[in-house]
Amino acid sequence: xxxxxxxxxxxxxxxxxxxxxxxxxxxxxxxxxxxxxxxxxxxxxxxxxxxxxxxxxxxxxxxxxxxxxxxxxxxxxxxxxxxxxxxxxxxxxxxxxxxxxxxxxxxxxxxxxxxxxxxxxxxxxxxxxxxxxxxxxxxxxxxxxxxxxxxxxxxxxxxxxxxxxxxxxxxxxxxxxxxxxxxxxxxxxxxxxxxxxxxxxxxxxxxxxxxxxxxxxxxxxxxxxxxxxxxxxxxxxxxxxxxxxxxxxxxxxxxxxxxxxxxxxxxxxxxxxxxxxxxxxxxxxxxxxxxxxxxxxxxxxxxxxxxxxxxxxxxxxxxxxxxxxxxxxxxxxxxxxxxxxxxxxxxxxxxxxxxxxxxxxxxxxxxxxxxxxxxxxxxxxxxxxxxxxxxxxxxxxxxxxxxxxxxxxxxxxxxxxxxxxx
Amino acid sequence: xxxxxxxxxxxxxxxxxxxxxxxxxxxxxxxxxxxxxxxxxxxxxxxxxxxxxxxxxxxxxxxxxxxxxxxxxxxxxxxxxxxxxxxxxxxxxxxxxxxxxxxxxxxxxxxxxxxxxxxxxxxxxxxxxxxxxxxxxxxxxxxxxxxxxxxxxxxxxxxxxxxxxxxxxxxxxxxxxxxxxxxxxxxxxxxxxxxxxxxxxxxxxxxxxxxxxxxxxxxxxxxxxxxxxxxxxxxxxxxxxxxxxxxxxxxxxxxxxxxxxxxxxxxxxxxxxxxxxxxxxxxxxxxxxxxxxxxxxxxxxxxxxxxxxxxxxxxxxxxxxxxxxxxxxxxxxxxxxxxxxxxxxxxxxxxxxxxxxxxxxxxxxxxxxxxxxxxxxxxxxxxxxxxxxxxxxxxxxxxxxxxxxxxxxxxxxxxxxxxxxxxxxxxxxxxxxxxxxxxxxxxxxxxxxxxxxxxxxxxxxxxxxx
Numbered sequence: 001x002x003x004x005x006x007x008x009x010x011x012x013x014x015x016x017x018x019x020x021x022x023x024x025x026x027x028x029x030x031x032x033x034x035x036x037x038x039x040x041x042x043x044x045x046x047x048x049x050x051x052x053x054x055x056x057x058x059x060x061x062x063x064x065x066x067x068x069x070x071x072x073x074x075x076x077x078x079x080x081x082x083x084x085x086x087x088x089x090x091x092x093x094x095x096x097x098x099x100x101x102x103x104x105x106x107x108x109x110x111x112x113x114x115x116x117x118x119x120x121x122x123x124x125x126x127x128x129x130x131x132x133x134x135x136x137x138x139x140x141x142x143x144x145x146x147x148x149x150x151x152x153x154x155x156x157x158x159x160x161x162x163x164x165x166x167x168x169x170x171x172x173x174x175x176x177x178x179x180x181x182x183x184x185x186x187x188x189x190x191x192x193x194x195x196x197x198x199x200x201x202x203x204x205x206x207x208x209x210x211x212x213x214x215x216x217x218x219x220x221x222x223x224x225x226x227x228x229x230x231x232x233x234x235x236x237x238x239x240x241x242x243x244x245x246x247x248x249x250x251x252x253x254x255x256x257x258x259x260x261x262x263x264x265x266x267x268x269x270x271x272x273x274x275x276x277x278x279x280x281x282x283x284x285x286x287x288x289x290x291x292x293x294x295x296x297x298x299x300x301x302x303x304x305x306x307x308x309x310x311x312x313x314x315x316x317x318x319x320x321x322x323x324x325x326x327x328x329x330x331x332x333x334x335x336x337x338x339x340x341x342x343x344x345x346x347x348x349x350x351x352x353x354x355x356x357x358x359x360x361x362x363x364x365x366x367x368x369x370x371x372x373x374x375x376x377x378x379x380x381x382x383x384x385x386x387x388x389x390x391x392x393x394x395x396x397x398x399x400x401x402x403x404x405x406x407x408x409x410x411x412x413x414x415x416x417x418x419x420x421x422x
Numbered sequence: 423x424x425x426x427x428x429x430x431x432x433x434x435x436x437x438x439x440x441x442x443x444x445x446x447x448x449x450x451x452x453x454x455x456x457x458x459x460x461x462x463x464x465x466x467x468x469x470x471x472x473x474x475x476x477x478x479x480x481x482x483x484x485x486x487x488x489x490x491x492x493x494x495x496x497x498x499x500x501x502x503x504x505x506x507x508x509x510x511x512x513x514x515x516x517x518x519x520x521x522x523x524x525x526x527x528x529x530x531x532x533x534x535x536x537x538x539x540x541x542x543x544x545x546x547x548x549x550x551x552x553x554x555x556x557x558x559x560x561x562x563x564x565x566x567x568x569x570x571x572x573x574x575x576x577x578x579x580x581x582x583x584x585x586x587x588x589x590x591x592x593x594x595x596x597x598x599x600x601x602x603x604x605x606x607x608x609x610x611x612x613x614x615x616x617x618x619x620x621x622x623x624x625x626x627x628x629x630x631x632x633x634x635x636x637x638x639x640x641x642x643x644x645x646x647x648x649x650x651x652x653x654x655x656x657x658x659x660x661x662x663x664x665x666x667x668x669x670x671x672x673x674x675x676x677x678x679x680x681x682x683x684x685x686x687x688x689x690x691x692x693x694x695x696x697x698x699x700x701x702x703x704x705x706x707x708x709x710x711x712x713x714x715x716x717x718x719x720x721x722x723x724x725x726x727x728x729x730x731x732x733x734x735x736x737x738x739x740x741x742x743x744x745x746x747x748x749x750x751x752x753x754x755x756x757x758x759x760x761x762x763x764x765x766x767x768x769x770x771x772x773x774x775x776x777x778x779x780x781x782x783x784x785x786x787x788x789x790x791x792x793x794x795x796x797x798x799x800x801x802x803x804x805x806x807x808x809x810x811x812x813x814x815x816x817x818x819x820x821x822x823x824x825x826x827x828x829x830x831x832x833x834x835x836x837x838x839x840x841x842x843x844x845x846x847x848x849x850x851x852x853x854x855x856x857x858x859x860x861x862x863x864x865x866x867x868x869x870x871x872x873x874x875x876x877x878x879x880x881x882x883x884x885x886x887x888x
Contacts, residue, residue: 095751096623124750178540287782290536290568297881320782324750331789334849383789383849384796403749407759407801410729418730 027068028053029394031375034073036060038365039080039352043344050078052371055393060367071375071389079347079380080363081134081156081372081392082329083354085283085315086237086263087322089136090118090125090154090162095321104141104148110192111221112149113167114140120154120162124324127401129156131327132380134372134392135164135362137354139171139237146172146185150225151237153360155372157392169235169358170225174245175264176295186248189238193256196226232259235358237283241266241295250278261357263317266296269303272310281313281357286336288319304349305340314341315357316349334381346381370394451667452675454683456692459559461609463598468496468860472507473841476515481522481815481830485808491520493837496860501831513855519845521811522830523578523838523858525818526784527696527743528723528777532597532605533558533582535566536781537877546585547592551629551636552649554617555680556592558584562605567875568781569608573599573864574872575785576840576853579610581822583723586620586698587628589636589645593684594618594696596822598858601873614694614823616720617684619646621699621708622754643707650715653685660686688717694823695720700754702730709738721821723777726755729765732772741773741821742766745783746793763791763813764798764805775821776813787814792847807847836860 029052036045038060051059051067059065091114093100102117115138128136135155142148151169154162174185219227228234238249241264250271253260262268265282268275275282289301300306307314316332318325333346341349355363362370371394378385387399409421471493478489478501490505491498499507533545544561547553562582572580577599584591594616597608621642630637636645659676666673687693695712699705699722712719718739722728725742726749728735735742744766749758759765767774776791778784795810819829828838837860843852855871856864865871 093750094753094756096627097753289785290571290781291878291881293537293539297878321748321751325748328747331793331849335786335789338850338852381849383792383847386796386800403759406757407729407761407765410759410765411761411802 028058028066029069029071030065030067031071031073031078031373033075034078034375035075036365037077037079037347037380039344039348040364040366042366047075048078050365050373052373052391052394055371055395057365057367057369057371060365073375076388077376077378077380078365079132079374079376080351080365080369081374081390082132082350083135083137083360083363084128084133084317084322084326084329085137085354085358086139086317086319087136087326088114088141089128089138089156089323089326090120090122091138092323093119093122093124095324103139104143106143107145108140108143108147108149109145109222110147110149110170110225112140112142112147113152114138114149115152115154115163115166118152118154118163120158120160123402124326125156125158125162126398127324127403128326129390129397130387130399130401131330132374132376132387132390133326133329134374134390135360135370136326137169137358137360142171142173146174146188148173151358153358155392157395157397165360167225167234169237169261170229172236172238174238174240174249175242176293182245186245190252192226193230193252196223197230197256199223200227200230229258230256232257235259235261237261237263239263241293243267243270243298245295246271247274250274250280253278253280264296264319266292267298268312269298269300269306269310272307272312275307276311279313281315281353282307283315283317283354283357285319286316286332286339286341301335301339304336304346305342308341308345308349313353313356314345314349315354316346330381331383334383337381343381446672448667448670448672452663454678456687459557459606459609461611462604462606463600463602463609463611464607465496465859466600466861466863468493468837468857470494470507470510471513471837471857471860472505472510473513473515473520473839474505476518476520476841477845478831479519479521479808479811479846480832481811482832483808483812485806491831491839493839493857493860496837498831498833498835498837498839500833513841515841517844518854519842520831521576521840521842521846522815523828523840523856524576524787524814525822525829526572526577526580526778526787526814527721527775527818527821528779529572529580529582529781529784530585530779531568531572531580531582531781531784532562532564532566533584534781535563536568546587548585548587548628551588551625551634551645552590552681553584553588553592554590554649554682554684556584557595557615558582558592558618559595559605559609562595562597562608564602564605564608565875565877567878568784569599570601570873570875571781572784573856574853574866576788576842576846576856577784578838578840578856578858578863579819579822579824579828580784581616581696583616583696584618586618586624588618588620589625589642590649590685591618591620593693596824600858600863610824614692615684615687616694616696616822617688619695619697619699619708621697621704622701623752624698639704643711646711647714649685650689650711650717653682653689654715656682657686657689689715691718694718694821696723696821697721698723700724700726700752702727705740706731706734709734709740721773721775724755724779725766726758726762729759729762730757732766732769735766736769736772739771739773741775741817743775743777743818743821745779746776746790746797760794760797761801761803763794764803767805767809767813768803773817773820774813775817777818788842788846788851789849790814795847807845810847
C-alpha cells in the first residue's frame with residue numbers, strides 16, 4: 001500500500017496546481033536498456049526505451065528525449081502490468097468471514113454493481129502487486145439469478161480512486177444445475193434479450209412515427225443494461241463449459257450481435273474452430289485439467305496452447321480462490337507455456353487479451369496506453385523471478401505487503417516478545 | 423445384529439459363573455485383527471535400469487552432478503558416478519534431474535474425486551464431532567482420474583485423509599500411486615495408519631451451526647479430551663484383559679468399540695496423528711494434549727502459523743506440512759507468509775513438509791516447493807535444490823512412517839524415482855518418467871505408460887464409425 005514519497009507529493013499538489021498549468025507538474029520518465037515484452041505485434045524489443053508521462057506511455061525508442069527521470073533497466077525484462085479477471089479483489093478480505101464479503105447477495109440481479117463496495121485498502125491488493133498485477137476485472141459472485149451482476153475494472157494502486165470503469169460488463173452464470181435444467185436458464189437469458197430487442201424495435205418505430213407519449217417513460221436500469229448488451233457496448237461474460245452449450249452461445253452472439261466472452265469454457269477445445277470463427281474470446285484456467293463435471297471432460301493442461309493455435313483469443317484467470325491467489329497468475333501463464341502455449345500468447349493472455357476483451361486502455365506497451373509496467377529480475381513467468389519495480393498509471397508502487405511484516409517480525413531476534421517488533 | 427449375539431451369550435455365562443470367571447479353563451483369547459483390509463499391492467513388472475549422467479537430488483540433502491542411479495529388483499542398488507550393470511536398460515539422463523518419487527502427505531484423491539458430483543462426496547463423515555470409527559480407505563474410488571494426473575506430476579506415494587469437519591475425523595490410508603481396480607491394490611504395504619484430527623474453525627463451525635458441541639475453540643479442546651479419556655479407559659481395560667489372560671485366568675474381554683479401537687491404536691503408538699491445525703496457539707495446545715494423554719502429537723497440516731513456533735515444533739519432534747502461499751480463505755489462514763516452510767526448516771531436528779490438499783497442486787508439488795525456496799532466498803535464506811526436495815520426499819515419508827522404505831535415493835530403498843526434464847523447481851519442469859518399485863509407471867513420451875481411468879474411457883469421442 002506504500003507509495004513512494006515523490007509520487008505522494010505529486011498527487012497532493014496536483015489538485016492545487018490544476019488551475020495553473022498541470023503539465024508543469026508532470027514528470028516524465030524513461031526506462032532505458034530494457035528488454036520490452038510489448039504484448040503487441042512488435043513482440044520483444046531489445047535494448048529499448050519506454051517513455052511515459054501523465055500516466056501514459058508517450059514514446060517507445062524515441063530518437064531524442066528530454067525526461068525528468070531515467071531508469072536504466074540493465075537489460076531486464078519490462079512487461080505490461082498483468083491484468084487479473086473474474087475475481088473478487090477488494091470485495092472480500094477473508095473468504096469465510098461474511099462481514100468481509102461484498103461480492104454477492106441472494107437477490108443480486110443484472111443491475112448489481114459490487115464495485116460500490118470496492119475496498120482499495122484490502123490487504124489482498126498490495127499482495128497481488130507481488131505478482132506484477134496492476135489492473136483487475138472484478139466480477140460479482142452474484143446470487144440466485146443467472147445474472148450475477150456487473151463487472152468493473154480497478155487498478156491496484158490501493159488509492160481511493162481505484163475503480164477505473166464501473167459496470168463495464170455483465171456476468172451470467174450458465175451450465176449444469178443442481179435443481180432444474182440448463183435449458184431453462186439458457187431460455188431465461190434468451191427471453192430477456194428477445195424482449196428487450198422487441199422493445200427497442202418498437203421504440204424505434206414509435207420514435208420515427210412520433211406517437212405514443214406513454215412509451216417515452218424512463219427506461220429501467222435493467223432495460224438500459226440489456227440495451228447496452230444488444231448494442232455490443234457492454235461485453236456479456238457467460239460462464240459455461242459443455243461444448244454443446246458453447247455452440248448455443250455462439251448462436252446467441254450472432255442472433256443478438258452480442259459482445260460475448262465465455263469464461264470457464266472447460267470443453268472449449270472441442271469447438272475451437274467455431275469459437276475462432278465466431279470471434280468469441282475465452283477466459284480459462286491454465287491449470288484445470290481434471291474432469292470436475294460432465295461439462296468439462298476435455299480439460300487438459302494443453303488447452304490454452306491448443307486454443308491459441310486454433311486462433312481463439314485466450315485470457316487466463318485463476319479459478320478456485322482466484323482472489324487471494326491472484327498473484328500466482330504469472331505462474332499459470334508459465335505452466336501454459338510449459339504445456340504448449342507460446343510465450344507471446346501467454347503474455348497476452350494475462351495482459352493485452354484481457355484488455356482487448358474489456359476495452360481497457362492498458363495491457364500493452366504501446367504509445368497511448370496506461371503506463372502500467374513491471375520490471376522483472378528475470379523471466380516473469382518463472383518461479384524464481386520477482387518484480388523489481390512496478391508502475392501503475394506511471395507511478396511507482398511498492399510490492400511490500402502485510403506478509404512481509406509478519407516474516408520480518410518472526411525472523412528478527414529480540415529479547416522482548418514478538419509483539420514489540422514492528 | 424451378529425455382533426450382539428455373542429455378548430448376550432457371554433452375559434448369560436458370566437451370570438452363571440459369578441465368582442469363578444477368573445479361573446478355570448481359558449476361552450480362546452480375544453484378539454483384534456489390526457489389518458482386516460490388507461494390501462494386495464503387487465509391483466508392476468520392473469527391469470534392471472541404469473539412469474546415467476543425471477543431476478541427482480538424493481532426498482537426504484545431497485546433490486550429485488553427472489551421477490548414475492541403478493535400479494535392481496525394484497530397489498535402489500547404487501547411486502554414484504560411473505556405475506555399470508550388465509543387462510540393464512540404460513537411460514541417458516544428461517541434462518535431466520533425478521529425485522526420489524514425490525510424496526504428498528495430504529490428499530483427498532479417491533475420497534473427493536473428480537467428477538466432483540454429489541454421489542462422490544465421500545471424504546468426510548460429518549455427522550458427529552468424533553468419528554474415529556471411519557476409515558477413509560473405505561471411501562477411496564481408485565478410478566479417480568486425479569491419481570493419474572498426480573502420477574504425471576511425479577507423485578509415487580500419498581496419504582488420503584478424511585475431511586476436517588470433525589475433531590477426530592477417522593483413519594487415513596497411505597497409498598502407492600499405481601493404477602488399480604481396488605483400494606487394496608494401491609495400499610502401501612505395512613504403512614502405519616494415520617488419524618485425522620482438526621483444530622479451530624471447521625469443527626466448531628460445522629457443529630456449532632447445528633447447536634451441537636463444539637461451538638467454540640474451548641469446546642473443541644473439551645471434545646478431544648473427553649475422547650482421549652474414554653480411549654485411555656478402553657486401553658486400560660484391554661491391557662487388564664491381556665494381563666489376566668497371560669496369568670492363566672479367564673477374564674471377560676472388553677466389549678469391542680470401533681471408535682475406541684482407533685484411538686487406542688494412537689495411544690499404543692501404532693497410528694500416527696495428522697492434525698489439521700493452522701494456528702500457533704492451537705498447535706502448542708495440541709502438543710500438550712498429546713503429553714496429557716501420552717501420545718505423539720504427530721504432524722500438523724496446513725500449519726499456516728508454524729513459523730511462529732518453529733522452535734517448539736522441532737523440540738517436540740512434530741512435522742509441519744504447509745502450503746507455500748494459500749491463504750485468506752478463513753480467519754485462521756490469514757497470517758500466511760511465503761517463507762513459512764523455510765523458517766520451520768531452519769531449526770535443527772525440524773521436519774518441514776510441503777503438501778497440497780488439492781487435486782490440482784498435487785500435480786506440481788515440485789513447483790510448490792520451488793516457490794518457497796525462491797521467496798525464502800530473496801529474504802535472507804540460502805536454500806538449495808537439494809534442501810527443497812527433502813520437503814516433498816524424505817520429510818513427507820517420515821511424517822507417514824514410511825521413510826524406512828521410500829523418500830530418498832539410498833541403497834536398499836524402493837526404487838521410487840522421478841526423472842525430470844530439468845530442475846524440478848522450475849515452472850517449466852515436467853516429470854518425464856516415473857518409477858514405483860523399479861517399475862515404470864509413467865512416461866511422458868510413451869502413451870503405453872499413461873494410465874487412463876475407466877471413467878475417462880470412451881468419453882466425448884467422435885460417434886461416426888471409422
